[in-house]
Amino acid sequence: MTQNDLPAIFCDYNPIEDKMLQVIDNEGNIINKELMPELDDETIIDAYKLMLYERIADEKAVSYQRQGRMYTYTPNLGQEAIHIAAGMNIRKVDWLVPSFREMGTLLAKGVTMKDMFLFYNGNEHGGSFKNANHVLPIAISIGTQFQHATGIGYSVKYRKKDEVVFTFIGDGGTSEGDFSEALNFAGVWKVPVVFTIQNNQYAISVPVKAQTNSVNLAVKSVAFGIPGIKVDGNDFFAMYLAYKTASEYARSGRGAVLVEALTYRLGAHTTSDDPTKYRKKEEEELWGLTDPLIRLKRYIESMGIWNIDEEKLTEEYKQQIDEQFIDAENNKSYPLNDVFQYMYTDMPEELRRQKAEYEQFLSWKEKRK
Amino acid sequence: MVKAINNALDIKLNEDKNIVIYGEDVGVEGGVFRVTEGLQKKYGVERVFDSPLAESAIVGTALGMAVSGLRPIVELQFEGFTFPAFNQILSNVARMQNRSRGKYGVPMVIRFPYGGGVNALEHHSDSPEALFAHIPGLKVVIPSTPHDAKGMMIAAIESNDPVIFMEPKRIYRAIKQEVSDEKFTLPLGKARVVQEGSDVTVVAFGAMIRECQKAIVMAEENGISVELIDLRSIYPIDRETIRDSVRKTGRMIVVAEAHESFSVGSELIAIANEEAFLYLEAPPKRVMGYDTVVPLAQGEKYYIISPDRIFYEIEKSVHF
Numbered sequence: 001m002t003q004n005d006l007p008a009i010f011c012d013y014n015p016i017e018d019k020m021l022q023v024i025d026n027e028g029n030i031i032n033k034e035l036m037p038e039l040d041d042e043t044i045i046d047a048y049k050l051m052l053y054e055r056i057a058d059e060k061a062v063s064y065q066r067q068g069r070m071y072t073y074t075p076n077l078g079q080e081a082i083h084i085a086a087g088m089n090i091r092k093v094d095w096l097v098p099s100f101r102e103m104g105t106l107l108a109k110g111v112t113m114k115d116m117f118l119f120y121n122g123n124e125h126g127g128s129f130k131n132a133n134h135v136l137p138i139a140i141s142i143g144t145q146f147q148h149a150t151g152i153g154y155s156v157k158y159r160k161k162d163e164v165v166f167t168f169i170g171d172g173g174t175s176e177g178d179f180s181e182a183l184n185f186a187g188v189w190k191v192p193v194v195f196t197i198q199n200n201q202y203a204i205s206v207p208v209k210a211q212t213n214s215v216n217l218a219v220k221s222v223a224f225g226i227p228g229i230k231v232d233g234n235d236f237f238a239m240y241l242a243y244k245t246a247s248e249y250a251r252s253g254r255g256a257v258l259v260e261a262l263t264y265r266l267g268a269h270t271t272s273d274d275p276t277k278y279r280k281k282e283e284e285e286l287w288g289l290t291d292p293l294i295r296l297k298r299y300i301e302s303m304g305i306w307n308i309d310e311e312k313l314t315e316e317y318k319q320q321i322d323e324q325f326i327d328a329e330n331n332k333s334y335p336l337n338d339v340f341q342y343m344y345t346d347m348p349e350e351l352r353r354q355k356a357e358y359e360q361f362l363s364w365k366e367k368r369k
Numbered sequence: 370m371v372k373a374i375n376n377a378l379d380i381k382l383n384e385d386k387n388i389v390i391y392g393e394d395v396g397v398e399g400g401v402f403r404v405t406e407g408l409q410k411k412y413g414v415e416r417v418f419d420s421p422l423a424e425s426a427i428v429g430t431a432l433g434m435a436v437s438g439l440r441p442i443v444e445l446q447f448e449g450f451t452f453p454a455f456n457q458i459l460s461n462v463a464r465m466q467n468r469s470r471g472k473y474g475v476p477m478v479i480r481f482p483y484g485g486g487v488n489a490l491e492h493h494s495d496s497p498e499a500l501f502a503h504i505p506g507l508k509v510v511i512p513s514t515p516h517d518a519k520g521m522m523i524a525a526i527e528s529n530d531p532v533i534f535m536e537p538k539r540i541y542r543a544i545k546q547e548v549s550d551e552k553f554t555l556p557l558g559k560a561r562v563v564q565e566g567s568d569v570t571v572v573a574f575g576a577m578i579r580e581c582q583k584a585i586v587m588a589e590e591n592g593i594s595v596e597l598i599d600l601r602s603i604y605p606i607d608r609e610t611i612r613d614s615v616r617k618t619g620r621m622i623v624v625a626e627a628h629e630s631f632s633v634g635s636e637l638i639a640i641a642n643e644e645a646f647l648y649l650e651a652p653p654k655r656v657m658g659y660d661t662v663v664p665l666a667q668g669e670k671y672y673i674i675s676p677d678r679i680f681y682e683i684e685k686s687v688h689f
Contacts, residue, residue: 071488071489071490071666072488072489072490119665121666121667122488122665122666122667122668122669123665123666123667123668124664124665124668127665140449140490140491140492140493141449141450141452141453141492142422142450172393172421172422173422175421175422175423175426176422176423176424176425176453177423177425177426177453178453203393203394203422204393204394204398204401205394205397205398205419206393206394206397206419206421206422210419210421211421211422212421272401273401277397277398277399278397278398332667334664334667334668336671338664338668339659339661339664339668339671339672340659340661343660343661343662350630350660351659351660351661354629354659354660355659358659358671361678361681364681365677365681
């Protein structure tokens with residue numbers, strides 16, 4: 001691969017030099033005018049609305065969990081710009097191979113909050129995302145999904161399809177062997193995969209500095225011969241540009257791309273986690289200043305194109321999300337058969353026997369009442 | 370149990386400078402279940418520390434430490450995340466001593482929480498003891514009480530062989546028991562007769578002991594005398610205790626959370642057949658998980674073994 005094949009941003013923001021792609025600053029001012037993606041006002045406002053929706057849905061999910069109406073949940077707070085920018089660049093035919101913290105991108109692919117609520121309420125049907133095209137279930141075993149994405153990339157190439165694979169991992173996941181192995185294969189096979197590292201600074205309690213001695217995470221692409229770029233993950237426009245460029249590059253047949261999205265997990269790792277154990281409030285407040293929603297809103301306001309009644313919209317979203325939650329909550333049917341039915345294409349006799357044995361126990365229990 | 374294990378680690382760290390503890394989140398945070406809480410503060414970051422997120426490297430580097438004079442204790446965060454390390458465990462940790470004809474021992478403890486009943490996400494409810502017990506060269510142990518956890522952990526750390534120490538997360542904080550502050554050990558490889566009885570032998574371990582005790586109350590109300598054995602060590606297995614009990618009662622029920630086929634339950638029934646065939650009055654029975662993935666919270670009620678289900682099988686065995 002020669003330098004000339006590379007889109008300009010990959011040359012201008014070489015991760016070895018530890019540069020970071022940014023378009024607007026924390027105040028919403030444009031700092032790199034030539035990089036501003038060409039988006040009309042309405043699209044920009046829509047992006048803000050999608051980010052707002054994700055944030056409200058996420059806050060709702062945490063509060064349902066706190067009320068004891070939902071089990072362990074993985075908050076997205078603070079990482080919405082990445083998810084929405086990816087969601088706006090991922091097409092229906094494209095693949096999404098998620099980790100477990102990219103709600104806005106899942107929603108863009110047609111996953112509903114009802115699915116999410118059902119899943120985090122302990123029902124596999126919610127996690128199957130059955131109405132979303134080309135979306136794999138979330139990956140809890142850290143890093144494994146990168147290899148699946150590479151495999152899908154090979155399949156796309158082999159079948160000569162115009163499809164791009166988007167996949168995500170956290171900063172901690174980059175330490176797993178699966179991460180490096182997947183990128184190595186992707187480099188050799190030149191597959192159409194956009195790999196994203198959501199560097200939110202912590203793998204549960206372990207800061208990224210304790211995870212790697214590399215100058216940044218995007219630089220890991222260099223060893224595998226694929227382009228990589230570090231992007232301000234809380235800058236919607238920078239993320240949009242990165243994804244637009246990366247997916248076009250992947251579609252053109254030139255191979256995979258690694259995007260490091262620098263962000264901050266404003267919430268807990270999961271609802272079982274207590275971040276006060278390992279990080280300071282001042283640090284959270286400092287990162288709070290880079291909040292992707294506030295930045296985009298400031299930009300929109302400064303352009304004089306703000307036309308949203310945010311309070312009203314927030315109420316509308318809350319109501320919609322509540323409705324989906326109630327719908328999921330009322331859908332707690334979990335027949336015994338669901339435990340057995342999906343293990344094999346045809347249920348083996350041994351599983352039928354185990355199921356029948358349990359049914360005998362149930363009828364014994366019924367008679368004892 | 371969390372406190373008892375923490376205390377065992379504390380005692381050994383204090384006693385032996387060659388012990389180091391590491392894993393994901395075990396240092397600053399003290400582990401996601403707080404098993405190593407306070408130890409970094411007390412013994413420093415060179416001896417108790419956070420590792421990068423890579424289970425294979427956690428175990429593989431521990432092997433390096435173990436063959437060169439240290440005695441590492443590593444935590445894998447959940448049973449579902451032990452598998453990236455499986456290659457190192459199976460191919461090297463379990464074999465190094467034999468491969469090097471005894472030149473390199475691997476005094477190492479690999480500890481992790483396991484088991485269901487906590488409404489968890491996938492990979493957080495499994496019971497993979499049989500997978501590890503099937504690997505020659507490993508000791509695999511599971512405590513069921515805080516007292517046992519302490520004595521077995523100290524014994525595991527002092528063992529010159531690699532020990533897989535599985536901690537039943539469901540009862541991490543569920544059982545309150547006074548445990549001596551003094552150092553003591555329990556021999557690895559010995560089962561414990563929790564309660565003597567004459568009609569039927571129930572063998573269990575980990576979180577299932579408590580469920581069996583509830584079932585035994587029901588059995589006693591129905592005039593059935595149950596002998597309960599806490600296996601404690603999966604490998605080596607205490608053949609003698611099983612033999613003596615089954616020869617006495619003529620009946621055996623194994624209660625465990627893992628998938629039934631090719632399990633510890635299967636092994637125990639083999640022992641009953643080999644050692645007590647002519648004493649049997651009913652077919653030995655496994656009351657275990659299905660050969661399915663452990664369902665998420667809404668479906669877990671079907672999978673989890675309840676006291677009344679154990680009682681149902683006890684009754685069936687006695688009236689066979």
